[in-house]
Amino acid sequence: MEKNFPLVNGTTFCTFYSYSRKSYVKTIEFYNKFLKLKISSDSIYYCTLSNPDVTLKVILEENGQKQQQIDKQIEKLESNVSGQDWRTMVARSLVFSTDDIHENEKALVSLKAKYRHYPTELVPLIIYTIDPLGNLVAVTSTKNSVSAIRILPPDSIHIVKQAKITSINNLSSRMITSDTYPSLPKYVFNHKKSIAVMTSGGDAPGMNANVRSIVRSAIFKHCRAFVIMEGFAGLVKGGPDYIKEFFWEDVRGWLAEGGTNIGTARCKEFQERAGRLLGALHLIEFGIDALIVCGGDGSLTGADIFRSEWPSLVQELYQNEKITKAQLDKYQYLNVCGTVGSIDNDMSSTDATIGAYSSLDRICTAVDYVEATALSHSRAFVIEVMGRNCGWLALLAGICTTADYIFIPENPEPHKEWKDKMCDIIKKHRSKGKRTTIIIVAEGAIDTELNSIKASEIHRALCDKLDLDTRITTLGHLQRGGKAVAYDRILATLQGVEAVNAVLESTPDTPSPLIAISENKIIRRSLVDSVVLTKSVAEAIKNKDFKKAMSLRDCEFIEHFNNFMAINRADHHEPRLPPSKRLKIAIVNIGAPAGGMNAAVFSMATFCMSQGHKPYGIYNGFTGLARHESVRALKWLDILGWESRGGSEMGTNRATPIDADIGMVAYYFQKYSFDGLILIGGFEAFTSLHQLERARDSYPAFRIPMVLVPATLSNNVPGTEYSLGADTSLNSLVQYCDVIKQSASSTRDRVFVVDVQGGNSGYLATSAALSTGAQASYVPEEGMSLAQISSDINTLKQSFQKAQGTSRSGKLILKTTNASEALNAKKLADILTVEAEGKFDAKSALPGHVQQGGNSSPIDRTRATRLAIKATVFIENNQQKIKSGRDSNEEFELDNEDYMETACVLGIMGSQVVFTPIHQAFEYETEVERRMPKRIHWSEIRAIADHLVGRKRVDDL
Ligand SMILES: Nc1ncnc2c1ncn2[C@@H]1O[C@H](COP(=O)(O)OP(=O)(O)OP(=O)(O)O)[C@@H](O)[C@H]1O
Numbered sequence: 015m016e017k018n019f020p021l022v023n024g025t026t027f028c029t030f031y032s033y034s035r036k037s038y039v040k041t042i043e044f045y046n047k048f049l050k051l052k053i054s055s056d057s058i059y060y061c062t063l064s065n066p067d068v069t070l071k072v073i074l075e076e077n078g079q080k081q082q083q084i085d086k087q088i089e090k091l092e093s094n095v096s097g098q099d100w101r102t103m104v105a106r107s108l109v110f111s112t113d114d115i116h117e118n119e120k121a122l123v124s125l126k127a128k129y130r131h132y133p134t135e136l137v138p139l140i141i142y143t144i145d146p147l148g149n150l151v152a153v154t155s156t157k158n159s160v161s162a163i164r165i166l167p168p169d170s171i172h173i174v175k176q177a178k179i180t181s182i183n184n185l186s187s188r189m190i191t192s193d194t195y196p197s198l199p200k201y202v203f204n205h206k207k208s209i210a211v212m213t214s215g216g217d218a219p220g221m222n223a224n225v226r227s228i229v230r231s232a233i234f235k236h237c238r239a240f241v242i243m244e245g246f247a248g249l250v251k252g253g254p255d256y257i258k259e260f261f262w263e264d265v266r267g268w269l270a271e272g273g274t275n276i277g278t279a280r281c282k283e284f285q286e287r288a289g290r291l292l293g294a295l296h297l298i299e300f301g302i303d304a305l306i307v308c309g310g311d312g313s314l315t316g317a318d319i320f321r322s323e324w325p326s327l328v329q330e331l332y333q334n335e336k337i338t339k340a341q342l343d344k345y346q347y348l349n350v351c352g353t354v355g356s357i358d359n360d361m362s363s364t365d366a367t368i369g370a371y372s373s374l375d376r377i378c379t380a381v382d383y384v385e386a387t388a389l390s391h392s393r394a395f396v397i398e399v400m401g402r403n404c405g406w407l408a409l410l411a412g413i414c415t416t417a418d419y420i421f422i423p424e425n426p427e428p429h430k431e432w433k434d435k436m437c438d439i440i441k442k443h444r445s446k447g448k449r450t451t452i453i454i455v456a457e458g459a460i461d462t463e464l465n466s467i468k469a470s471e472i473h474r475a476l477c478d479k480l481d482l483d484t485r486i487t488t489l490g491h492l493q494r495g496g497k498a499v500a501y502d503r504i505l506a507t508l509q510g511v512e513a514v515n516a517v518l519e520s521t522p523d524t525p526s527p528l529i530a531i532s533e534n535k536i537i538r539r540s541l542v543d544s545v546v547l548t549k550s551v552a553e554a555i556k557n558k559d560f561k562k563a564m565s566l567r568d569c570e571f572i573e574h575f576n577n578f579m580a581i582n583r584a585d586h587h588e589p590r591l592p593p594s595k596r597l598k599i600a601i602v603n604i605g606a607p608a609g610g611m612n613a614a615v616f617s618m619a620t621f622c623m624s625q626g627h628k629p630y631g632i633y634n635g636f637t638g639l640a641r642h643e644s645v646r647a648l649k650w651l652d653i654l655g656w657e658s659r660g661g662s663e664m665g666t667n668r669a670t671p672i673d674a675d676i677g678m679v680a681y682y683f684q685k686y687s688f689d690g691l692i693l694i695g696g697f698e699a700f701t702s703l704h705q706l707e708r709a710r711d712s713y714p715a716f717r718i719p720m721v722l723v724p725a726t727l728s729n730n731v732p733g734t735e736y737s738l739g740a741d742t743s744l745n746s747l748v749q750y751c752d753v754i755k756q757s758a759s760s761t762r763d764r765v766f767v768v769d770v771q772g773g774n775s776g777y778l779a780t781s782a783a784l785s786t787g788a789q790a791s792y793v794p795e796e797g798m799s800l801a802q803i804s805s806d807i808n809t810l811k812q813s814f815q816k817a818q819g820t821s822r823s824g825k826l827i828l829k830t831t832n833a834s835e836a837l838n839a840k841k842l843a844d845i846l847t848v849e850a851e852g853k854f855d856a857k858s859a860l861p862g863h864v865q866q867g868g869n870s871s872p873i874d875r876t877r878a879t880r881l882a883i884k885a886t887v888f889i890e891n892n893q894q895k896i897k898s899g900r901d902s903n904e905e906f907e908l909d910n911e912d913y914m915e916t917a918c919v920l921g922i923m924g925s926q927v928v929f930t931p932i933h934q935a936f937e938y939e940t941e942v943e944r945r946m947p948k949r950i951h952w953s954e955i956r957a958i959a960d961h962l963v964g965r966k967r968v969d970d971l
Pocket residue numbers: 214215216217246279280281282284285286309310311312313314315316317319355356357358402
């Protein structure tokens with residue numbers, strides 16, 4: 015007799031061995047495409063099960079020899095148990111089969127309670143636990159035979175026997191389908207969907223993180239995950255060497271790695287219908303329902319053509335008898351989704367493609383290095399960067415390194431005149447005393463007649479016309495190399511999760527999605543529309559409609575371009591604004607140093623110069639102002655090079671105006687007649703702005719527009735989801751974690767507990783956990799419960815037990831300092847070591863102020879520029895609104911809405927850049943005591959970080 019129980023993810027099931035006279039359990043077998051686990055009454059054999067679609071088959075054998083032995087035992091027992099029909103109970107085979115492992119454990123406890131009056135020590139019970147990822151993690155019994163088994167309390171669940179572990183890698187290379195394995199029962203092949211991922215086009219850092227995320231999310235959602243090796247070339251070739259099922263552990267350690275581990279290619283065959291026909295056949299052969307393509311504009315164009323042609327391809331395959339009628343019916347449409355991976359950032363409709371910021375990081379590091387040698391020799395450097403027909407890398411590198419001139423395809427240089435135009439600007443820069451000249455040229459740069467402009471021509475012009483000692487540096491493929499920056503790891507991971515959600519939600523009527531990002535928000539766009547939009551950029555350039563080309567790039571492109579132009583013209587051009595509109599604007603850094611602070615000062619000052627305003631720096635914060643009148647007019651030559659520097663060149667401290675002496679602060683504001691103030695800093699700057707705004711009724715000098723550009727690694731400023739410095743800090747922490755994780759992995763059985771800064775904000779720890787694949791992160795918002803620590807220890811134990819030192823299994827735990835008052839990183843590490851019972855050891859690691867970062871990251875530099883310029887424009891635009899309050903000698907209406915709107919926090923919220931009046935942010939959106947915003951915008955990514963490492967959350971029980 016056979017009984018089949020379909021099991022799903024997270025199943026805990028137990029089997030009461032039958033004591034009825036009719037039958038007993040002879041063997042239990044697990045199927046997962048093919049036999050992987052067999053349990054008989056004398057032995058337990060199993061291997062790692064990584065696929066969730068496990069099916070349990072219980073074979074009951076009638077009246078075997080064993081049965082007779084058992085019967086004898088039962089008879090003996092029966093004589094001791096009177097009046098209770100316990101045999102009825104034990105004669106059942108029970109399977110708990112819910113999605114929730116913890117629910118099952120609870121059910122087990124209640125079952126025990128229900129039957130507590132039975133002589134349970136005589137009930138043979140084996141508990142099997144399958145974790146949410148489909149791994150069999152525990153088999154519990156006191157013995158492996160059916161005799162004398164008692165129910166164990168759930169907390170003593172442990173593996174009693176582990177034998178014959180068959181590596182999943184060996185098994186996974188064999189492709190098993192119901193056609194190739196007809197002998198296996200059909201239920202073996204039950205699964206929601208088979209999702210394949212490929213990387214295509216030029217490799218980009220972050221592609222591996224994207225594949226990891228897609229594979230693990232698919233498995234987490236009860237799907238089978240496949241990878242297609244070598245991009246479209248692998249799809250065209252097909253077969254098990256190119257189309258492979260992937261399991262949870264196959265992508266371990268991929269999060270940080272550069273390049274793409276599943277290979278990529280530029281494939282000519284796929285551009286022909288014949289190649290795509292083969293691709294379709296191979297997808298169907300492997301039973302793949304959905305295809306996620308991580309690639310650039312070309313790859314997604316290919317994917318889109320494949321999608322649109324799919325019905326006709328499938329028809330042709332059927333007519334040629336390559337597929338069956340059932341397959342024709344099943345694969346009517348192609349469920350395809352794009353996650354954009356390319357260093358070029360050339361896909362319209364997304365702010366960033368996976369890999370673009372890592373590449374920008376490589377470029378900026380290289381230019382920062384070149385800058386030192388250029389300065390030494392007073393040389394000019396022409397630096398050629400990649401980007402194919404897109405100027406994004408060159409444009410943003412121009413901003414980040416404050417290049418003297420950039421060449422990009424979207425804004426072609428005037429034919430014939432470009433050399434003079436460029437030399438004129440460089441001459442001006444040199445005449446002001448600048449010793450270096452940096453020109454960034456995109457490889458696709460052109461003039462207005464569409465002739466390409468090469469680095470060699472620029473070199474010649476600089477030598478001939480300006481007699482500059484000039485060198486060319488072509489950065490080449492180093493721009494695609496190295497580990498992904500934190501932004502790309504997070505972007506790739508979140509996009510992977512969203513892509514799997516999108517394919518699972520897709521219906522034949524849903525337009526194929528492209529997963530994009532807008533400001534801080536992951537969104538879905540139509541793949542077809544994005545491809546059309548992207549193509550129209552090339553079209554516009556071809557038609558010399560350059561204005562249109564600029565507007566069709568991502569929505570920030572024009573803004574970045576205008577910003578570059580504004581900061582580049584600085585104070586050696588006729589200012590844009592008439593004298594009557596020129597203002598005196600002060601800028602001050604408050605709080606702990608944060609990446610991007612200097613870039614914000616530089617951009618604000620140079621933008622002011624190009625507008626005709628006078629920028630002033632308040633050095634050493636409000637204490638500096640109150641004590642030493644530390645106000646300096648910012649001069650172009652003095653601030654050159656600040657864009658890239660970390661820390662705060664003007665000096666910063668935590669004193670608010672009230673701490674420093676608000677009366678003196680007002681006095682100096684009056685003395686210099688400031689027309690506006692830009693504060694750059696974290697929670698202290700937020701508090702300072704609130705103090706200044708509330709003091710407007712007493713001090714008319716504060717009746718000016720004031721705006722806060724949030725800058726703090728804690729990222730805890732209400733009114734924004736992103737503070738400058740958070741990215742620089744995250745990258746420093748992530749680099750540190752990568753290094754110690756490498757050490758932990760080499761040791762095989764080590765866990766590092768890393769102490770993370772962030773005050774009462776767990777943002778940094780959470781983002782770093784997502785970027786490094788940390789096993790757990792503890793944050794102040796959640797605290798550290800003993801139950802959670804205990805659960806994490808168990809997970810670690812199981813994981814090390816399973817790995818048996820055979821893989822790179824070093825682990826990280828991140829703990830925000832304030833997550834617990836009682837447990838610091840060292841104590842937690844000590845507890846882990848003791849509780850690990852020799853399965854692993856733990857050490858603490860304290861990155862400390864390394865987390866304040868070194869040089870500002872490109873993201874912080876460009877965002878600083880963007881926000882500082884927006885802040886300055888805010889000051890320009892709000893002069894009139896507060897003018898009457900400023901001019902009037904009558905009582906000032908503090909709560910006048912117009913006035914309140916002139917003192918704001920400048921933030922990024924979701925996909926919007928917003929100004930929130932400080933009064934509103936402080937009164938309604940802040941937990942002042944805790945120095946935290948009321949709404950935590952990153953909770954969702956905590957859940958994702960946990961899912962992707964298989965962490966169990968006790969609070970979800
Ligand atoms: N029009 C098309 N039709 C079919 N397939 C295409 C098409 N365009 C591109 N592809 C496929 O996508 C592959 C990659 O395209 P491409 O070389 O343009 O790189 P990409 O995806 O844009 O990435 P990157 O520009 O970052 O290198 C091509 O080699 C080809 O196989």
